[in-house]
Amino acid sequence: MEIIELIKNAQKGDDQAFYELMQIHKIRLLKIAMSYLRNEGEALEALQEVTFRAYRSIKKVHQAEYFSTWLIRIMLNYCHDQIQKNKRYGDKSLIENIGETVDYSKRIEIEEALEKIDSHSREVIILKYYHDLKIKDIADILDKPESTIKTWLYKGLQALREQLEERSELNV
Amino acid sequence: MFDFEKEEKELEKSRNTLQDLSISDDIANQAILEGMKRAKAMKMRKKKFLPIKVFLAASVFIISLITSVKVSDTMADYISNVPGIEKIVEFIRQDKGLLAAAENNYFQKIETTVENGEVKVTIDSIVRDEKELLIFFNYRAKGVVDQIFPEEISLLDGNRNILPYRAYYSNLNPNGEKKYVNKATARVPLADGDILPEELILSFAFSVNDKMLNQNIDIPLTLDKEKFAAKKVINMNKSVKVEGQEITIKKVTIYPTQTTIDIMVNPENSKKIFGFNDIHIEDETGEKWAEIEPNDFTSYVNENEMIIYLQSNYFSDPKELYLAFSSIRAVDKDELWVEIDPVKEKIIKAPKDGKLSSVYKRNEELAITLETNPNIFDKQIFMYAEDFNGNIIGMGKPIGGGGLPNNNYVTYYVPYPDEEAVAGPIKLKLLDYPATINKKIKLKIK
Numbered sequence: 001m002e003i004i005e006l007i008k009n010a011q012k013g014d015d016q017a018f019y020e021l022m023q024i025h026k027i028r029l030l031k032i033a034m035s036y037l038r039n040e041g042e043a044l045e046a047l048q049e050v051t052f053r054a055y056r057s058i059k060k061v062h063q064a065e066y067f068s069t070w071l072i073r074i075m076l077n078y079c080h081d082q083i084q085k086n087k088r089y090g091d092k093s094l095i096e097n098i099g100e101t102v103d104y105s106k107r108i109e110i111e112e113a114l115e116k117i118d119s120h121s122r123e124v125i126i127l128k129y130y131h132d133l134k135i136k137d138i139a140d141i142l143d144k145p146e147s148t149i150k151t152w153l154y155k156g157l158q159a160l161r162e163q164l165e166e167r168s169e170l171n172v
Numbered sequence: 173m174f175d176f177e178k179e180e181k182e183l184e185k186s187r188n189t190l191q192d193l194s195i196s197d198d199i200a201n202q203a204i205l206e207g208m209k210r211a212k213a214m215k216m217r218k219k220k221f222l223p224i225k226v227f228l229a230a231s232v233f234i235i236s237l238i239t240s241v242k243v244s245d246t247m248a249d250y251i252s253n254v255p256g257i258e259k260i261v262e263f264i265r266q267d268k269g270l271l272a273a274a275e276n277n278y279f280q281k282i283e284t285t286v287e288n289g290e291v292k293v294t295i296d297s298i299v300r301d302e303k304e305l306l307i308f309f310n311y312r313a314k315g316v317v318d319q320i321f322p323e324e325i326s327l328l329d330g331n332r333n334i335l336p337y338r339a340y341y342s343n344l345n346p347n348g349e350k351k352y353v354n355k356a357t358a359r360v361p362l363a364d365g366d367i368l369p370e371e372l373i374l375s376f377a378f379s380v381n382d383k384m385l386n387q388n389i390d391i392p393l394t395l396d397k398e399k400f401a402a403k404k405v406i407n408m409n410k411s412v413k414v415e416g417q418e419i420t421i422k423k424v425t426i427y428p429t430q431t432t433i434d435i436m437v438n439p440e441n442s443k444k445i446f447g448f449n450d451i452h453i454e455d456e457t458g459e460k461w462a463e464i465e466p467n468d469f470t471s472y473v474n475e476n477e478m479i480i481y482l483q484s485n486y487f488s489d490p491k492e493l494y495l496a497f498s499s500i501r502a503v504d505k506d507e508l509w510v511e512i513d514p515v516k517e518k519i520i521k522a523p524k525d526g527k528l529s530s531v532y533k534r535n536e537e538l539a540i541t542l543e544t545n546p547n548i549f550d551k552q553i554f555m556y557a558e559d560f561n562g563n564i565i566g567m568g569k570p571i572g573g574g575g576l577p578n579n580n581y582v583t584y585y586v587p588y589p590d591e592e593a594v595a596g597p598i599k600l601k602l603l604d605y606p607a608t609i610n611k612k613i614k615l616k617i618k
């Protein structure tokens with residue numbers, strides 16, 4: 001079935017159609033959750049919560065072509081809330097997880113560097129480089145003009161460069 | 173653009189490790205199904221919950237959020253062979269009292285169907301006593317519609333005068349979305365001792381796709397005098413003190429459909445008592461009659477008096493009878509009001525145990541998280557927020573709560589429409605809370 005048809009049917013209350021829509025999106029959603037929450041259990045919980053929220057308000061999706069970005073936006077909102085919550089609880093799992101992987105590989109380095117840069121820029125970089133979203137889609141998801149996204153991206157990469165350079169100096 | 177080749181390469185490498193997702197398909201699908209299940213349950217709950225204005229009436233009903241099924245299957249299977257009962261047995265299989273009423277032939281078969289252009293309604297059977305009229309019915313849309321719900325069920329006498337009762341209905345396997353026969357029950361609580369007229373009309377107002385239908389479905393029925401049994405009242409006036417909190421059991425009334433316990437708490441108590449965990453009546457053999465589910469509710473006569481509804485043991489005739497509970501849900505009276513800063517999304521004041529852990533604003537609602545096991549604590553704790561002048565926010569909007577199975581918190585949603593947002597802090601009165609005074613109590617009723 002075409003995605004648009006699935007959305008229409010899901011909006012009419014067809015659970016099978018809704019389930020299929022979630023099937024189509026689940027990998028992407030899980031990966032996004034993983035990139036923010038870094039924990040499989042939390043990512044699964046995020047998927048459940050996003051399903052829950054999407055099911056409750058799927059009727060609010062007026063244009064089918066925005067369905068994917070709409071779902072991703074729900075996921076991002078959830079991840080942001082979770083991160084805030086973890087901070088409030090003093091839950092250091094995100095940072096600890098990184099710390100525990102003693103291998104200071106480039107991967108860790110770049111992730112640590114990402115943590116240090118402005119959150120808007122970080123978000124754009126994660127969505128673009130980790131999740132292959134186009135600037136236009138990112139603009140839709142974050143509800144900002146494309147020019148803003150481009151600026152954030154540029155600033156983010158610039159800041160990343162500085163971070164990485166600083167690190168390599170420290171490692172010498 | 174600019175040259176960030178090196179950074180892009182690093183990101184690419186980092187990305188590749190992220191791509192090895194080791195979450196199995198099955199587990200991911202489980203999460204999706206669980207999310208859908210919760211959303212469906214919530215949707216129904218929102219429909220089932222009464223609008224706020226109803227809660228402002230003198231007696232407040234608090235309906236629990238998450239229902240569990242306690243089954244006496246053998247009994248139910250046996251009863252399902254009783255003619256006329258087979259259709260409704262799924263409703264009563266978790267209620268020993270109603271099963272006994274059915275077995276003792278106190279259900280009245282109605283089997284009347286009335287339809288109009290849009291909806292078809294059948295009353296299967298009823299049971300009634302001095303405390304309530306319980307109606308088992310089913311309905312379905314005649315066309316393919318998205319949603320169909322009975323919005324209001326009124327009770328009229330034979331001359332079409334509206335009787336002063338309100339029906340509370342619940343669906344068994346709600347499915348408002350498709351052409352589907354929905355089975356439901358409606359409970360019409362009666363004032364103690366009221367006797368209903370023999371000739372009645374049940375008038376159902378339906379909504380289809382959230383629009384009220386112009387025409388009600390009216391179904392007449394005649395109450396069968398033979399199927400009526402008078403209540404048994406046991407006056408107790410027995411007081412007990414638990415950690416300084418005085419509770420008086422005033423009386424126990426046993427009706428065919430239920431047992432009610434009238435409880436009074438001393439206004440001087442330092443704690444606000446919300447309810448009693450595992451409250452039940454018990455006979456000399458240890459057989460128990462627990463709270464009525466799935467719609468177990470407590471009604472409050474006033475600030476210090478409440479009525480608890482248990483399954484009926486009308487048709488069993490025990491030599492001895494006890495009232496027992498294992499703990500009391502209560503908070504200090506100065507912790508009864510929770511204060512929230514909706515702008516900063518911060519909880520300013522809450523019970524000291526810190527279980528109310530976070531609040532955020534979303535889609536015209538405030539979502540407030542309570543750290544608790546939803547399998548153990550399943551009560552609604554808030555109904556609405558109000559500003560410091562006592563004005564209710566989101567009057568008439570539906571409220572909701574949701575539990576995450578296998579998880580350790582419940583999120584409650586109270587209305588917070590943008591146009592009613594206030595600058596200062598707001599407050600919410602606790603209607604229940606999972607803090608307990610742990611002490612087992614067993615009192616002799618007879």
